[in-house]
Amino acid sequence: MSSVVGTLPPADDHQRLVVYRLWHPARHTSTADAMRTFGPLFRFDPHPEHDEPIDRDDHPPVWYGGEAFETAVREVLDRAGPTRHPRVVEVCVRQRMAALRLASPTWLVDLTDPTRLGADDDLGDRPDIDYRNTREWARTLHDRADADGLRYHSARHRHPDGSRAGINVVLWNPDRAPQVVSDVAAASGGGWRRLQTILTAAGVAPVKAHGCHRCR
Template sequence: MGSMLPAPPTVADLRGAGVRPEEVFAWQPTEIVWRVHRTTGTNVLPWNSMRTFGPILRFDHHPPPRAEHPGYGVWYGASSPRGGLAEAFQSSRVIDRHRGGPYLTGLRFTRPLSLLDVSGIGEGTWATRVGGNHALDSAAHGRTQHWARTIHRAHDDLDGIVYRGRCAGSICIAITEPAADAFPALPAVSLPLSHPGLSGPIDSAAHQLGYAIT
């Protein structure tokens, strides 16, 4: 699948291409961002901490090899609880409400985030204009991480990337260290997946996604 997406241009070429106003998505503080995260086990991070170990996931901008990279941080969120569940459990397609003490946390950032729209969610078609395409949402991680590293180096004034989640199709964000100052002191909501109040939303998300629940 990586072959569907060409390698990114050089950092200099990407910087030269610039970013047009319609290619930047302003994520507003009124919007809740959802994240499913483990609270027990190894390598657990607080809900508001960026992951410095990488690269692992689609838009990780850490340099290779996969290791601890101080100074590089990434944090993923989704625009809906279903999107968060879809991304968190995509490899097994089983929503495990217990292993790792998973929580669903929703938060509002304290300022607007400037996110590069790589999926044509808004009016722009940045990915196509700079020589790529919308396979950024689905291509092999090695290739999309190469794009993420190049974007991060070319446009260090942006807070991150907005894209379409591969599983739920919902809008997702991957933010990097410029956005570290935008986390609130407290989340809007944070509940364990085993909480009775979440059984309805989890059941409906699993039904829509075709995931199992344990």
């Protein structure tokens, strides 16, 4: 980790970049642009480690999105990886799909280009990675870099041959939250057809569910 942190490239301004998010209204994510302090939960959460995720006032806010709609969908609904047989995945009717535009400026450190990074760019972009390790990187990068967040390879969105396909964005308390461009129900007509197309191509069969653990 120290070699990566020591060779970080300068942050680039990714102003006006449109980022996509599949999200579910819940206590800690009430809107598409809500920054989450509850954690740690995911790969680059900069929150201190706890036995269980908690919400604290001193937790750095965090927000995730994908640079392509397919990436956002695969990150949330295709977490089991490739399979020879279609897998059934339930999609709660409260699930939503949103497009958001990053504020100007939004400074992101790019972890997707090893030539700029000066080190291996594989910061745990495997589905089986221990998130405790990547969260340690996140805490160090968050403290070290004068930036609003990171661009990094998606662990879930891959080409059929297993090579990298998608890129994600994580934001850590930027000056301004992303601007919501659109936000519709994933189970709506056009949104549902788009979701079906993406997941069917990945060997996943989505079915609508009238409730899930996030609804409780």
